[in-house]
Amino acid sequence: MAKIKIDWSNLTFSFRKTKTMYMATFGKDRKWDTGCFLPFGNVSMSPAAGVLNYGQGLFEGLKAQHTRDNKIVLFRPIENGRRIVDGCKRLCMPEFPPRRFVEIVKELVRKNREYIPPYGKGSLYIRPCLWGTGAILGVAPAPEYTFIAFTCPVGPYYKGGMTPIKIEFTADFHRSAPRGTGHVKSISNYAGTMYPSKLAKSRGYADCAYLDARSDRFIEEVGGANFFCLKGNKLSTPVTGSILPGITRKSVMTIARDILKLDVREREIPVAEAMAADECFCTGTAAVISPIGALTFKGKTHVVGGKFRVGETTSRLYSLLTKIQLQEETDRWNWVVEVPVR
Ligand code: PLP
Ligand code: COI
Secondary structure (H helix, E strand, C coil): CCCCCCCHHHCCCCCCCCCEEEEEEECCCCCECCCEEEECCCCCCCCCEHHHHHCCEEECCEEEEECCCCCEEEECHHHHHHHHHHHHHHCCCCCCCHHHHHHHHHHHHHHCHHHCCCCCCCEEEEEEEEEECCECCCCCCCCCEEEEEEEEEECCCCCCCCCCEEEEECCCCCCCCCCCCCCCCEHHHCHHHHHHHHHHHHCCCCEEEEECCCCCCEEEEECCEEEEEEECCEEEEECCCCCCCCHHHHHHHHHHHHCCCCEEEEECCEHHHHHCCCEEEEEECCCEEEEEEEEEECCEEEEHHHCCCCCHHHHHHHHHHHHHHCCCCCCCCCCEEECCCC
């Protein structure tokens, strides 16, 4: 298929509209309608919509890629479908069925396939959203909901991809609170990270990372990606109850355990421990695996492992994950889903 005119070699993680989006509505009859694919465009809703006034909304993120032999593949899309259901429960929204979610994502990718970057040049990012679009005045679940999914061709989330980044732990802000909404992909979790992230960026860091709001001692995550650190054979990732359970995080833990035979632990990680780690990295659909070269906390900077470079294990995990995603390594867990082109 002929590609549209895009400078594929210089893609960044930024918005660009594509041809087709999907929209379904959950109305007063308390059912999801059959939905439809339509040209990408603006949506209209009441100024009193629950999502606009009270943040009753969720989003997801997943990627479609071209393999070397030009197949189109998705990575664990059912997990995104399940995570949105978890979010629906927490935010009192009607559940969108995960299998239907996957079928819509596949068809949306097919319909926008000329926007999938060529092999090795990037991905087609898929952004499903679920919003309370019915009008409501009191703080309560909206009477109507809209599920929308659109796509966007993207390059690396952090400039330079596999180049090490500098991260600052903030002592001034928290991302989420114990028993709050940090563990679901609620839209309300993100606006509050913009100011801390802007401050960190103005000081030369790629992003800021957060500590837990209960004790201010344990690492939570980076604003849009999970955190890992390695010491010897022990790979650790935070578990605090208020982090987002990343699909990349879960996959990296499995690969590290099953293929690299690392001792993988989900546990509370004090900042001082990460500062003394051999390697650190963050993971996410957008971030993939981004190596962390230096960590700063309260003005003190530690170069991870004593050298500002990509660690050997980080590099092996990156290679294994991305090759599994592109069907270049055995996918023993059946994570990769092909999107047949009809
Ligand atoms: N943490 C936050 C706050 C996120 O928004 C994301 C992105 O989805 C992640 C972590 C990584 O999750 P995943 O690997 O499922 O993309
Ligand atoms: C993703 O990785 O898909 C996310 O949703 C993170 C977001 C900050 C871009």
